[in-house]
Amino acid sequence: MIRFVTGNEGKVAEAREYLPTEVEQVEYDYAEVQSDDLETIVRRGAREAYEELGAESGIFVDDTGLFVEALDGFPGPYSAYVEDTLGIERVWELVENESNRKAAFRTVLAYYDGDDLVTFEGSVRGRIVAPRGEDGFGYDPIFEHDGSTFAELSTEEKNAISHRGRALAAFADWLAEQE
Numbered sequence: 001m002i003r004f005v006t007g008n009e010g011k012v013a014e015a016r017e018y019l020p021t022e023v024e025q026v027e028y029d030y031a032e033v034q035s036d037d038l039e040t041i042v043r044r045g046a047r048e049a050y051e052e053l054g055a056e057s058g059i060f061v062d063d064t065g066l067f068v069e070a071l072d073g074f075p076g077p078y079s080a081y082v083e084d085t086l087g088i089e090r091v092w093e094l095v096e097n098e099s100n101r102k103a104a105f106r107t108v109l110a111y112y113d114g115d116d117l118v119t120f121e122g123s124v125r126g127r128i129v130a131p132r133g134e135d136g137f138g139y140d141p142i143f144e145h146d147g148s149t150f151a152e153l154s155t156e157e158k159n160a161i162s163h164r165g166r167a168l169a170a171f172a173d174w175l176a177e178q179e
C-alpha cells in the first residue's frame with residue numbers, strides 16, 4: 001500500500017487505474033512553496049507530508065500545471081488558485097482571441113519512503129478550446145488533444161495519453177523494479 005497525499009479525487013481515480021499497488025488517499029495540505037518549478041514544489045511537499053504523517057508506508061504527491069503559450073506559461077504552478085478564483089471559463093476567455101492557443105499540461109509526482117526521494121514527470125501538448133465534455137476534472141473541458149477534450153475521454157483513455165498517465169507509468173515501472 002502507498003499513500004497519495006492529495007485533496008483531489010480526480011487525481012486519485014487516475015492513480016488507482018494505473019498503479020499496480022493499493023493507493024490510499026490522505027488529505028493533508030502540505031505547504032506548496034511559491035516556485036515556477038513543479039519539481040521543487042513536490043520534493044518539498046513529499047518530505048513534509050512523510051515527516052508529518054509518519055512512516056507506515058511510502059507517500060507520493062502530484063503537482064500539475066497548465067502552461068498556456070500565449071500567456072507566457074500562465075497559470076502554470078498557480079493553476080489550482082486560478083481555477084478557484086477565475087474559473088476555467090475565464091481562462092478560455094483570456095485565450096479566445098489569441099491566434100496561438102497552444103498549451104501543455106505538466107505533472108510531476110514525488111515519492112518518498114524515508115529513504116528514496118524520486119520524481120516522475122509527464123507532459124502532453126494540446127490547445128485551449130471552448131469548454132466541451134462532461135468527464136474529467138479541472139481544466140479538462142478546455143484542453144483539446146487530437147480532436148477531443150480530456151473531458152470527452154474516459155479515465156482509461158485520458159490516462160493512456162495524459163501528462164499524469166505518463167508520470168504514473170514511469171512511477172509504476174519504478175515500483176515494479178523495487179520488488
Ligand SMILES: O=c1[nH]c(=O)c2ncn([C@@H]3O[C@H](COP(=O)(O)OP(=O)(O)OP(=O)(O)O)[C@@H](O)[C@H]3O)c2[nH]1
Pocket residue numbers: 005006007008011062063064065066079080081083084137138139140141143150162164
Ligand atoms: O484539466 C485538468 N486535467 C488534469 O489532469 C489535472 N490535474 C490537475 N488539474 C488542475 O490543475 C490544478 C492543479 O493543481 P494542483 O496540482 O495543485 O492540485 P490540487 O490543488 O487540485 O490538489 P492537491 O493534489 O494539491 O491536493 C488544479 O486546478 C486541478 O484541478 C488538472 N486539470
